[in-house]
Amino acid sequence: MLRLAEKADVVLEGFRPGVMERLGLGPEAMLARNPGLIYGRMTGFGQDGPLAGRAGHDITYLAYCGVLHAIGHADSRPVPPLNLVADYGGGAMMLVSGLLASLFQRSRTGRGEVVDAAMVEGASMLAAPLHAFTAAGLWSENRGANLLDSGAPFYDTYETSDGRHIAVGCLEPQFFAEFARLLPLDDHFVSGQYDKTLWPPMRAAIADRVRQKSRDDWDLLFAQTDACVAPVLSLHEAKQHPHNRARNAFVIAGTLERPAPAPRFSGSQPTPATKPADSDLAPSTVLARFGFSKNEIDDLVKSGLFDR
Structure with a gap:
C-alpha cells in the first residue's frame, strides 16, 4: 500500500477513525512517502469528537444535524429523503469537492493534504441557507410551515383523479398567476399569494381542482407554460420522458439503463459505461x-x- 501511495494522486478510505493508523497506513505514513498525496477520509461523524467512533447511516446523520426534523408535512413525522442528502450529497459529493479543491491547491504548492469528510457536517452544510433564513426570522422550525417544506400550497404535491400526483412549484407571482389562470383558481388567491391566512383555503381549492383530472391530463395542460407544474414520474417513467430521451440523460451499461454522467463537459461526450476487461x-x-x-x-x- 505504501508503494502504491508513492505514485498515487489520491487515496480514499472509509473506515472508522483509527483503523488506517493501526494498519500503519494513516496520513502521516503515506504523506511521508508521497508529500503530494491527497488523502481523502469518509466517515459519518468525522475523525474526532464524542461520536467519532459510532456507527450510523444517512438517517442518523440527518437526525443529528437538524435536517431530518425539517422534512415532512406539518401533520406527520419526519421523512427520510432516501439516502440522498447525507450519503450522496453531504458525503460523496462534499468529499469529491474537497479532493478537487486539494488537487487544485497542490498544482500551485506541490503539497498534498488530508480531506476529512464527515457526512453529518456535509449534510449540515447543504442546509446552510435554512440556518440563514432562521436567523433572519424567515423560517419556522415547525415542520411543514415554510415556503419550501410543503407549508406553502403553491409548493407541494397533489393527488390526481387516477391516484397519481403532480408537483406544483410556482413560487414567483407571475408563475403562480399562470398556474391560477389555467387551474383555474379564484383571483383573490392570486393577489394574496403570500398571505398565510389564505393558505389553508387555497390548499383546499387547489386539491379539489387537481382531483378532477388525471396526472397526464394536467401534464398536457401545463406542459408549454411557466406555471412550474410537473408530473411526478416513477424512476422507470423518467427514463422514457421525451426531454430525458432528447438529452440522452440515461445510458445503457450492460443490461442496466442508468443515469448518464453529469455534469457535462464541452471537451468530452458522455458515453455508455463498459465493464473493464x-x-x-x-x-x-x-x-x-x-x-x-x-x-x-x-x-x-x-x-x-x-x-x-
Whole structure:
C-alpha cells in the first residue's frame, strides 16, 4: 500500500477513525512517502469528537444535524429523503469537492493534504441557507410551515383523479398567476399569494381542482407554460420522458439503463459505461502500472494475498 501511495494522486478510505493508523497506513505514513498525496477520509461523524467512533447511516446523520426534523408535512413525522442528502450529497459529493479543491491547491504548492469528510457536517452544510433564513426570522422550525417544506400550497404535491400526483412549484407571482389562470383558481388567491391566512383555503381549492383530472391530463395542460407544474414520474417513467430521451440523460451499461454522467463537459461526450476487461482489473496489471517488477508481482501473487 505504501508503494502504491508513492505514485498515487489520491487515496480514499472509509473506515472508522483509527483503523488506517493501526494498519500503519494513516496520513502521516503515506504523506511521508508521497508529500503530494491527497488523502481523502469518509466517515459519518468525522475523525474526532464524542461520536467519532459510532456507527450510523444517512438517517442518523440527518437526525443529528437538524435536517431530518425539517422534512415532512406539518401533520406527520419526519421523512427520510432516501439516502440522498447525507450519503450522496453531504458525503460523496462534499468529499469529491474537497479532493478537487486539494488537487487544485497542490498544482500551485506541490503539497498534498488530508480531506476529512464527515457526512453529518456535509449534510449540515447543504442546509446552510435554512440556518440563514432562521436567523433572519424567515423560517419556522415547525415542520411543514415554510415556503419550501410543503407549508406553502403553491409548493407541494397533489393527488390526481387516477391516484397519481403532480408537483406544483410556482413560487414567483407571475408563475403562480399562470398556474391560477389555467387551474383555474379564484383571483383573490392570486393577489394574496403570500398571505398565510389564505393558505389553508387555497390548499383546499387547489386539491379539489387537481382531483378532477388525471396526472397526464394536467401534464398536457401545463406542459408549454411557466406555471412550474410537473408530473411526478416513477424512476422507470423518467427514463422514457421525451426531454430525458432528447438529452440522452440515461445510458445503457450492460443490461442496466442508468443515469448518464453529469455534469457535462464541452471537451468530452458522455458515453455508455463498459465493464473493464478482467485482465485490466487483475492485481498484476494494476501493480505493474504502479512500477512493481514482474518478480515482485509474482511473489505477491504466490503469497496468496489476492486470494483473500
